[in-house]
Each structure stands twice: as structure tokens, then as C-alpha cells.
Amino acid sequence: MTAEMFLQTENWMFTIAVAAYLAAAVLYFVFLAVKKESAGRLAGGIFTAAFAVHTLALVTRGVGAGRLPFTNQYEFATSFAWGISLCYLIFMRKYRFRALGAFVAPVVFVIIGYAAMQSREVRELMPALRSNWLAIHVSTAIISYGAFGVAFGVSMVYLFRGRMGEDAFHQRELPDRERLDQISYRAVSLGFLFLTLVIVTGAIWAERAWGRYWSWDPKETWSLVTWIIYAMYLHVRLNRGWRGKKAAWFAVIGFLCVVFTYIGVNTLIPGIHSYA
Numbered sequence: 001m002t003a004e005m006f007l008q009t010e011n012w013m014f015t016i017a018v019a020a021y022l023a024a025a026v027l028y029f030v031f032l033a034v035k036k037e038s039a040g041r042l043a044g045g046i047f048t049a050a051f052a053v054h055t056l057a058l059v060t061r062g063v064g065a066g067r068l069p070f071t072n073q074y075e076f077a078t079s080f081a082w083g084i085s086l087c088y089l090i091f092m093r094k095y096r097f098r099a100l101g102a103f104v105a106p107v108v109f110v111i112i113g114y115a116a117m118q119s120r121e122v123r124e125l126m127p128a129l130r131s132n133w134l135a136i137h138v139s140t141a142i143i144s145y146g147a148f149g150v151a152f153g154v155s156m157v158y159l160f161r162g163r164m165g166e167d168a169f170h171q172r173e174l175p176d177r178e179r180l181d182q183i184s185y186r187a188v189s190l191g192f193l194f195l196t197l198v199i200v201t202g203a204i205w206a207e208r209a210w211g212r213y214w215s216w217d218p219k220e221t222w223s224l225v226t227w228i229i230y231a232m233y234l235h236v237r238l239n240r241g242w243r244g245k246k247a248a249w250f251a252v253i254g255f256l257c258v259v260f261t262y263i264g265v266n267t268l269i270p271g272i273h274s275y276a
Helices: 003-034 037-065 073-095 098-116 133-161 168-173 177-210 218-239 244-268
Strands: none
Touching: 003 037, 003 073, 003 098, 037 073, 037 098, 073 098, 073 133, 073 177, 073 244, 098 133, 133 177, 133 244, 177 218, 177 244, 218 244
């Protein structure tokens, strides 16, 4: 297959993944709203299939482009959505928490939908991106953002938990608030660890590429702001005993900051990271 054929195949796979994520989001909503077990099982199957197709699309993109698919707005947005999907599937399997999909699948669809609006043109890498640090820096960002996306979803479940009633369905499908708080904390801790690696590897890469570790570029600055928000979350939780609703709002605000760091900064504030 030629590079062009690989990219055409990736385009079809990406489109199928977008449609499947949308279908899964709708079915997860039906599952939670109408309490239909069959809708939940079907939603989980479709979401898993969407993730598999999405993974193949990223691999095909990488083969067609002859490099890792991490270097422009489209590629990182679709990788961002992939990271959230991966972390969701891991947490869903670990905690048997299928209803979380009703809050995570729409987020995945919105982010991959944003990717669909970006240019898919394959361009030659900028000199600064021709580095082995690209794989380390961006892959840690994908896992970090994915974990924060899951923490956001779990925190939203926590905030809505009291309004969902305590019938047999909700008791079976939704963990109690204490358990939700614990799951969110674990997701934030995972995301914070990888976000720290993102900043450290980015600083090392920046020194290699531009001769300085830190330049207060808008994305660097907002990454630091995001890191501080989650550091505050962990501090007040561990040292002040913050739990429950306060912690949930921290996780929600932190993820909104993550989204702004990626989409808002790239769109509104030009900088040396504007390509990704």
C-alpha cells in the first residue's frame, strides 16, 4: 500500500470511530435514563469496538505519515480522545462501573469531533519536532489527559448521584459516593503523575531544541496552572481532609483547565506550541 492509501484508510476508520463513539454515548444515556440493561451492554460493546477502530486508525495514520501521529492539532486531538477512551476502559473493567460511560463517552465524542474539524494534511515535521522526546512527551500527555478525563466523568457522577435516586438499578450500577470519591482520587493521582512527567520531559526537550528549559509560552504557562490546580487538589485532600463535593468540583475545574490548555490556548493564544 502507498502512503496515500494508508491515509485514505485512516480517514474511513476515523469516520467509523466518530460515528461509533456517538452511538455509544447515546446508548449509555438511554441505559442510565431509561434503565435498560440491554442498552448498557450494547453501549459497552460499541464503545470497545470504536476504541479498537480508533487504535487502528492511529496506527494507520502513523504508517502513512511515516512518523508518530502526534504532531498537529488533528493528530493530538484524536490521540487525546484515544487516551480518555483507554483510561475509561481500564477503570470500567477494574471497578465494574459501566454507567461511567454516560459521562465519559460524550467527552470523547466532543474531543474527537473537534479533531474532525481540523486539517488532516500530513506535513513535514518542524526541526524542533524531530526528536525522540516527541514520543515520550506526547504519550505521557495522552495518558495524563485521559486519566483526568476519567476523573472528570467520575466527579460528574458524584455530583449527580444524589439526584439519581436509590432504587435497585442505581444501587447496582452506580458506586456509592464514598467509592466514587475514591475512584476519582485514583484517576487524578494517575493523571498528576503523568502530567508531572509531561512538564519535566517538555522542559528537557525545550532545552535541547531551543536552548532553554522554560520560556513562559502560553501552553507551558497553562500546563503549569493545570498542574498547580491538581497539586492543590491532592494537598487539600491529603492534608486538610477534603473529600466529596469539594474534591469533585476540583476535578471538574481541573479538567476544564486541561481542555483550555489544549484547545483554548491553541485557538486563542498563539505561541511556539501552536502546532499541537
